[in-house]
Amino acid sequence: MAVSYSSSSSKEMDYGEEPHVLAVDDSLIDRKLIEKLLKNSACKVTTAENGPRALEYLGLGDEQPDNLKSSASKINLIITDYCMPGMTGYELLKKIKESSTMKEIPVVIMSSENIPTRINKCLEEGAQEFMLKPLQQSDVKKLRCHMLKFSKPCNSRLCLGR
Amino acid sequence: MEVGQLQRQLVDYTASLYNEGFLDDQFTQLQQLQDESNPDFVVEVVSLFFEDSEKLLNELARVLDQQAVDFRRIDAHVHQLKGSSSSIGAQRVKNVCIAFRNFCEEQNVEGCLKCLQNVKHEYSLVKNKLETLFRLEQQILAAGGSIPMME
Numbered sequence: 246m247a248v249s250y251s252s253s254s255s256k257e258m259d260y261g262e263e264p265h266v267l268a269v270d271d272s273l274i275d276r277k278l279i280e281k282l283l284k285n286s287a288c289k290v291t292t293a294e295n296g297p298r299a300l301e302y303l304g305l306g307d308e309q310p311d312n313l314k315s316s317a318s319k320i321n322l323i324i325t326d327y328c329m330p331g332m333t334g335y336e337l338l339k340k341i342k343e344s345s346t347m348k349e350i351p352v353v354i355m356s357s358e359n360i361p362t363r364i365n366k367c368l369e370e371g372a373q374e375f376m377l378k379p380l381q382q383s384d385v386k387k388l389r390c391h392m393l394k395f396s397k398p399c400n401s402r403l404c405l406g407r
Numbered sequence: 408m409e410v411g412q413l414q415r416q417l418v419d420y421t422a423s424l425y426n427e428g429f430l431d432d433q434f435t436q437l438q439q440l441q442d443e444s445n446p447d448f449v450v451e452v453v454s455l456f457f458e459d460s461e462k463l464l465n466e467l468a469r470v471l472d473q474q475a476v477d478f479r480r481i482d483a484h485v486h487q488l489k490g491s492s493s494s495i496g497a498q499r500v501k502n503v504c505i506a507f508r509n510f511c512e513e514q515n516v517e518g519c520l521k522c523l524q525n526v527k528h529e530y531s532l533v534k535n536k537l538e539t540l541f542r543l544e545q546q547i548l549a550a551g552g553s554i555p556m557m558e
Contacts, residue, residue, distance in 0.1 A: 272491060272494070273455055273459070274452060274455050274459065274490075275490065275491075275494055277451070277452055277455065278494055281440045282440065285440065285442075328486065330483070378494070379436070379493055379494045382436070382439070382440075
C-alpha cells in the first residue's frame with residue numbers, strides 16, 4: 246500500500262533540537278498553511294491527510310504490531326483538524342490516548358467551528374488545546390509550550406494551565 | 408509605467424479589495440508567511456484554492472441538478488469551500504458559504520440554487536481580483552521594484 250507523507254525541516258541544522266510536529270488535515274490548503282506556520286516557529290513538520298495515515302505514521306496502524314519502532318517515536322506534538330471524512334480528529338485523539346506508546350504526546354484539535362460541546366468533548370478526551378481555524382502565527386507560537394520534550398522522559402506538563 | 412507608480416497602484420488596489428470586503432485579515436496573514444525560502448507561497452496557496460473551488464462548484468451544480476438532492480453531500484462540499492475560502496481570506500465567498508449551509512440544513516433547494524449562483528459569482532470576482540493583484544506584483548518585480556508590504 247503506497248503511503249505518502251510530507252516532511253520538511255526549517256532552515257536550521259537538524260541536531261534533533263527542533264520539535265517535530267505531526268499535522269493532520271484533509272484540506273491540502275490547510276496542510277500547506279499549518280506546515281508554513283510551524284516551520285516559521287522552527288519546527289520540523291510531517292503532514293498527513295487523514296486519521297488512518299497519521300496512525301500509520303505513528304506506528305499505530307491496523308496492520309502494524311504494537312512494538313514496531315517507527316520514525317514517529319520523536320513526535321513532540323500532534324495537531325489535527327476535527328472535521329475529516331472517515332475518522333474525525335476526535336476519533337484520532339481517542340486512538341492516540343488509547344495507545345500505551347503514544348498517549349503522552351500532546352494533541353491539539355483545530356476546527357473552523359466554535360461549538361462548546363465539541364470543544365468540551367475533545368478536552369475531556371485529553372486534548373491539550375482546541376484552536377479555531379484559520380490558525381495564525383500567534384496561535385502556533387503558543388503551541389511550543391505544549392510540545393513534549395523528548396530529552397526529558399518525565400510526565401510533568403510544561404505549560405501549567407492556559 | 409515606472410516602478411513608483413506601479414507600487415502606488417498596487418497599494419491602492421489592495422486597499423480597495425479589503426475595503427470592498429473581498430479580502431480579510433487572513434489574506435494579510437498569508438502574505439506575512441511568504442519569505443525568501445518560499446517566495447511564491449501566496450500564489451501557490453491561492454492557486455490551490457482556485458483549483459479546489461472550481462472542482463467543488465462543478466460538483467455542487469451536479470448534485471443540485473439531481474432528482475433527489477443529497478443535502479449531506481452539498482453540505483460537505485460547501486463546508487470544504489467555506490474552509491478553504493476562510494483560510495485564504497476570501498471573505499465574500501466564505502460569507503455566501505455560511506448562508507448556503509443554512510439553506511442546506513433547511514433542505515431548501517431554491518435557497519441552495521440561489522446560493523450556488525451567488526457563490527459562483529463571488530468566486531469569479533475574487534479570482535479576477537487576485538489575478539489582477541498578482542499581475543501587478545509581477546509587473547513591479549519585472550521593473551526591478553519590490554512589493555510594498557501592507558500594514
